[in-house]
Amino acid sequence: MSTNTSNSMTISEKIFSKAAGKDVKAGDFVFANIDRAMTHDITGPLALKGFYEIMKDKEDKKVWDPSKIVIIFDHQVPADSLYAASNHIMLRKFAKEQNILNYDVYEGICHQVMPEKGHVQPGDLVVGSDSHTCSYGALGAFSTGIGSTDMAAVFASGKLWFKVPETIRFEVEGNLPDHVYSKDIILHLIGDIGIEGATYMASEYAGSAVRNLSMSERMTMCNMAIEMGAKTGIIEPDEVTENYLKERISGYQLDPHWISDTDAKYSQVRHYDVSDLEPQIACPHNVDNVKPVSEVEGTKLDQIFIGSCTNGRFEDIEIAAKIIGDEPVAKDVRLLVIPASRTEYLKALKAGYIEQLIEAGAIVESACCGPCMGASFGLLGDGEVGLATSNRNFRGREGSPESFVYLSSPATAAASALTGEITDPRKV
Numbered sequence: 001m002s003t004n005t006s007n008s009m010t011i012s013e014k015i016f017s018k019a020a021g022k023d024v025k026a027g028d029f030v031f032a033n034i035d036r037a038m039t040h041d042i043t044g045p046l047a048l049k050g051f052y053e054i055m056k057d058k059e060d061k062k063v064w065d066p067s068k069i070v071i072i073f074d075h076q077v078p079a080d081s082l083y084a085a086s087n088h089i090m091l092r093k094f095a096k097e098q099n100i101l102n103y104d105v106y107e108g109i110c111h112q113v114m115p116e117k118g119h120v121q122p123g124d125l126v127v128g129s130d131s132h133t134c135s136y137g138a139l140g141a142f143s144t145g146i147g148s149t150d151m152a153a154v155f156a157s158g159k160l161w162f163k164v165p166e167t168i169r170f171e172v173e174g175n176l177p178d179h180v181y182s183k184d185i186i187l188h189l190i191g192d193i194g195i196e197g198a199t200y201m202a203s204e205y206a207g208s209a210v211r212n213l214s215m216s217e218r219m220t221m222c223n224m225a226i227e228m229g230a231k232t233g234i235i236e237p238d239e240v241t242e243n244y245l246k247e248r249i250s251g252y253q254l255d256p257h258w259i260s261d262t263d264a265k266y267s268q269v270r271h272y273d274v275s276d277l278e279p280q281i282a283c284p285h286n287v288d289n290v291k292p293v294s295e296v297e298g299t300k301l302d303q304i305f306i307g308s309c310t311n312g313r314f315e316d317i318e319i320a321a322k323i324i325g326d327e328p329v330a331k332d333v334r335l336l337v338i339p340a341s342r343t344e345y346l347k348a349l350k351a352g353y354i355e356q357l358i359e360a361g362a363i364v365e366s367a368c369c370g371p372c373m374g375a376s377f378g379l380l381g382d383g384e385v386g387l388a389t390s391n392r393n394f395r396g397r398e399g400s401p402e403s404f405v406y407l408s409s410p411a412t413a414a415a416s417a418l419t420g421e422i423t424d425p426r427k428v
């Protein structure tokens, strides 16, 4: 399976060694073979135009390997403008002509659909033309976001240049207190290291607190690695990974090779104990402007958004529904719930959580990115304050440049929906 027999590599170095066909280490430049490439409805059109530009003098204008490319419509779905509709038409045609798997407007957010449908495995080198492609590190893959022009080159050749990143290892120990989740851990880590703290590094999350996380919670952590500047977030695969993949890939068995060697070299090892961690919140207008929720309690909210590739899975909806119970959403606040995928939506529906949330006053939309990046519906207007379970709160991210976005766990979001103001979930 691998070319590497050395015993001092990080998981990321092992993956690049496989992808380069020779042993490589952090700092090396490699021309790597890509295992999987993903594009979506916003960046896909530019990638396919770039691809045809590269192929313009070739008679055979076929992508390198259609079985390794996945197209997913999620950012502007169902088409919310004529512009989006024409992008969809262009991509559908491309997928059909090239025989590429295309998850159309119904399936959900790319970063949920990719792992959910079994397109990612430990040891894979995955690229996606979206910055949160780093999410799939939760499965022990090296996955990273690339631009549309690089994606065009991948479509044509299946290869891409990389500098093998250094790894920064976060050893996170302790048992999480009640109402504190992996979102609180990752917000805490980003608040601590800053938005540029891990620039061009692999952020490897380890330690007992990480081992205890479900796959959904691990995805939340890896998803936000880019918010500390990292090239990827990555977690060494274990039985949680194996169980997740066994449900998706028949006969899947974990390869023990895909973990960091005990004497692997890290650029930095940081230690955390989360036994006393309070619920965390990122305040406007930066993801590293993180505080304990208790410090901003009482801030009035206009909209609460539970969803996105960060926290829109069944587990997240379940946490929110359990906190909301039979209570109504506070007057004067809009609660928008958007499951991350059709599959997660159905699970929540069958468990009764969707009905419960709608009865409480929530607006539930079909799986998509929704207001997460302010390019579709559910936008915040001038002066409005939003709380979201997503991953970015830059100025104007969810709509007006005059609006304000806070980021939290689904538990904090649900507790806040009951009061209409930022509320510590430990108090409800």
Ligand SMILES: CC(C)[C@H](C(=O)O)[C@@H](O)C(=O)O
Binding pocket: 042, 043, 075, 129, 130, 131, 132, 145, 373
């Ligand atoms: C549209 C896309 C390029 C963008 C990204 O790359 O992250 C979006 O998904 C986001 O979250 O801002």
Ligand code: SF4
Binding pocket: 075, 109, 110, 111, 130, 132, 308, 309, 310, 368, 369, 372, 373, 390, 391
């Ligand atoms: S849900 Fe948000 S962060 Fe995730 S891919 Fe969509 S726009 Fe980007």
